[in-house]
Amino acid sequence: MGRRRRAERRDHAGRHRHRRRARVRRGRRRRHRAARHALADQRRTGRDRPAPRGERVVVGVNRFQLDEEEPYEPLRVDPAIEAQQAERLARLRAERDQTAVDSALTALKKAAEGEDNVLYPMKDALRARATVGEVCNALREVWGTYVPSDAY
Structure with missing residues (x-):
């Protein structure tokens, strides 16, 4: 095979490689564009926000709500337990x-x-x-x- 023929084959393979890479890049751009459009559609329809009408389940907002709010009762630690824990901590710090x-x-x-x-x-x-x-x-x-x- 002559030099010219080999050069033509190399050029032909290079063109196909270039076309294949361009095709892959176009596919990526299409997928990214489709993802952006899907996200824009979600935002436009409000699906990215909690739906007060009950279309989407949001616990505590539109489903599974309490009939009556329970009063908050903070945890009270027994002073004897608190003193015992403080003593254990002091002993740990002294021994380490x-x-x-x-x-x-x-x-x-x-x-x-x-x-x-x-x-x-x-x-x-x-x-x-x-x-x-x-x-x-x-x-x-x-x-x-x-x-x-x-x-x-």
């Missing part, structure tokens, strides 16, 4: 190795600041007998506290 706890909490903060997995440093901190509150405070220092936006 505080430098190991501090280094484990520092490693947890460092992992939370980056993109590392925080599970393993968290397990190490708890193994060093850090309290759940201390672990949560360490994470709060890095990430802050979540405040949800009003959805309705």
Whole structure:
């Protein structure tokens, strides 16, 4: 086979490859366009919001509502139990190795600041007998506290 013939075959294969890639890109654009239109239709018809007319079930809004609102009764902890728990916590803090706890909490903060997995440093901190509150405070220092936006 001559050089010219091989060049023609390569050019032919390249054209088909280009057409095939263009076809794939057109298909992707069509699917994305269809998804955008479907989302716009949902928004236009209001299906993305809770339906007060009962078309969509929204617990507590249009179905499964209470006939009578129960009065809120906050949990009252017995002062004896509170004192007992405070004493257990003081004993834990006195018996543990505080430098190991501090280094484990520092490693947890460092992992939370980056993109590392925080599970393993968290397990190490708890193994060093850090309290759940201390672990949560360490994470709060890095990430802050979540405040949800009003959805309705």
